[in-house]
Amino acid sequence: MPPTTARPVFRRFRLPRPVRRPLRAAVLGAACAALVAAVLPPPSPVALGIGDPLFPTLGNPGYDVIAYDIGLTYGGVNTEPLDAVTVLDVRLTDRLERLNLDFTHGTVGSVEVDGAPAGFATVEEDLVVRPERPLDRGSRARITVRHTSDPRGPRNAGGWIRTGDGLAMANQADAGHRVFPSNDHPADKAYFTFRITAPDGLTAVANGVRKRRTDNGSTTTWIYRTRHPMATELAQVSIGRSAVPTRDGPRGVPIRDVVPVADQEELEPWLRKTPAQMEWLESRVGRYPFETYGVLIADANTGFELETQTLSLFERALFGPAYPEWYVDSIMVHELAHQWFGDSVTPRAWSDLWLNEGHATWYESLYAEESGGYTLEYRMREAYRRSDQWRADGGPPAAPRPPTPGQKISLFRPIVYDGGALVLYALRQTIGTDAFERLERAWVREFRDGTAGSADFARLASRIAGRDLSAFFRSWLYEERTPPMPGHPEWRSTPPPTASPASRPPAAGPGTAAKPG
The missing domain is CATH 2.60.40.1730 (tricorn interacting facor f3 domain)
Known part of the structure; x- marks a missing residue:
């Protein structure tokens, strides 16, 4: 038996009871965890x-x-x-x-x-x-x-x-x-x-x-x-037997196009339109946001055009005799407009796609009007007439309906193209042309090279207009029925036929977008 004088030494290093038990539990817990880790495999990747x-x-x-x-x-x-x-x-x-x-x-x-x-x-x-x-x-x-x-x-x-x-x-x-x-x-x-x-x-x-x-x-x-x-x-990325003609855009922005070598001479009249189209867009929304631009014309039947950043993709058939010149010009402007709306300012979520396609459709329509095609008001009146049906088919512009189980989703429905442009038309009718044009420039300037969503656009519009527009955006972006058009009380939207969700036509799969992208 040890001498009694040694006891205080051991007592001096004892921990108080409330601390000793958690420490013992932690030590035992760590030991058990190590043992389990040694025996069980790590969780399966998901x-x-x-x-x-x-x-x-x-x-x-x-x-x-x-x-x-x-x-x-x-x-x-x-x-x-x-x-x-x-x-x-x-x-x-x-x-x-x-x-x-x-x-x-x-x-x-x-x-x-x-x-x-x-x-x-x-x-x-x-x-x-x-x-x-x-x-x-x-x-x-x-x-x-x-x-x-x-x-x-x-x-x-x-x-x-x-x-x-x-x-x-x-x-x-x-x-x-x-x-x-x-x-x-x-x-x-x-x-x-x-x-x-x-x-x-x-x-x-x-x-x-x-x-x-x-x-x-x-x-x-x-x-x-x-x-x-x-x-x-x-x-x-384009790989092929391609010619790459170059030219200068506004302020010397380099433009390089990519076309099949055999078609270069035939396509040149279309290619040389780009600088003027860039100048037209810059006069409305500000300076082109990237280091270069170009048109990639691919020998492929895609069924769509696409605004890939600094090099927009077009299918060869678009530049044939099937379409009038003003229409092709407007589609070229649509994809060019995406360089500001969608590429430089990118949607934060896919439900914000209307900001891309609505703006590109807006400027496409303005350009068509100036080029001898349809008028903006005609297109917006037709869009309004169909808007309720579009909302029934796939949801409102900023709240596309997700797919049902087993169904692939296509975001690229009319509601985000003409339906998105319709929201912009209603907004211009509400806040006036001057405020609307200032909003467009501020949007691409303040969110350049970033991501932004519908709520950001609504806040910026309210700031530019000097009044709260949350009720406007709530009804135009999220409601199942199209609100009355400001300034056009005579416009009517055709109500969709009564149908259960199961009887509505399924959405097309990704990649099946109609012209343009």
Whole structure:
């Protein structure tokens, strides 16, 4: 038995009873957790999303992409997969043990995080990356994915488009991740670099400005880089037997077009219209927001045109004899207007698409009116007549109805095109032409290179008009029936026939948008 004089020494290091028990529980809990971790496998990877009401699995939480560097090697046959390397520089907004990327329609060979090999798994349309160590909030990381990018698939499914002489891209709305691993939601814009290697005789063009062209012998590598952030759905790469005529736009903005070599002379009268169209739009909304622009005319039957950033995609058939000149001009202006409305100012959620398409339709209509086509008022009166039916078919302009189970959704309905322009017409009728024009300029100036939504537009309109317009926007953007048109009490909207939701025609799938994009 130890001497009694030793007892105070042991007592001096005892913890008080209220503290000792939690400590013992914590130690035991940690030991049990370690034992369980040693016995049980980690939780299975799962597909994630940021909760967009229309595309809930698009985008991923926990990080922002700062920049993409996408390397593509094209073998010369547009039905064979391309070898690809996609590098993402990301900033962590949460601590992540796993990081999800949107990716499908390709095979992943390896993944690295900051140069170290990382585990990965594909789940639904996600690539789930597990780095060696968790990524801390506030830190930055570089994810390198070696993969293939497969152009094969259903027509108009989105992603790669096979053209008569190569490939082009059409990623709107949810198809960017069919081409490269990404955070495929417009809320996460980033800078892009493209490195495209193709056989000699082919020309590669991408968003932004060409930085380098390197002759490798039997192949050529083309490098392009954007100077402004871009949404994944706006990425564009064209590979084909293309001519790239150039010219100057307003204030020397470089314009470079991409057309089939065989069609260059025939298409030149259309191409040289762009500078004047840019001047026309600048006179209404302010300076062109990007470093370059161009028209990409693809030898493909897409059924749509698309406002890919700095290089709008058009199908060759649009420039044939089937359409009057004023109509083609107005469609060119529609896609050009998107460079301000949709590309520079990008929707924060897909339900804000009316801000893109409504504005592009608005300026398309004004240009058509000045070019000898229909008048704006005629088009808006017709849109008003059909508006109630459009709302019944797919929901109001800023609250598109989500798909039912098993149904694919098409955002590209008349309600976001002419219906969106109708909202702008009603707004101009309400606040006056002067305030409306100041609003348009302020919108593209204050949200340039960023994302914005319907609530932002309503707040800015109220500020410009000097009065609260929340009731106006609530009724025009979210109600099931079209409100009365200010200044036109005689206008009537044809009520839709009574029908249950199940009897309404299903929405078309993505990529089936009518002209224009």
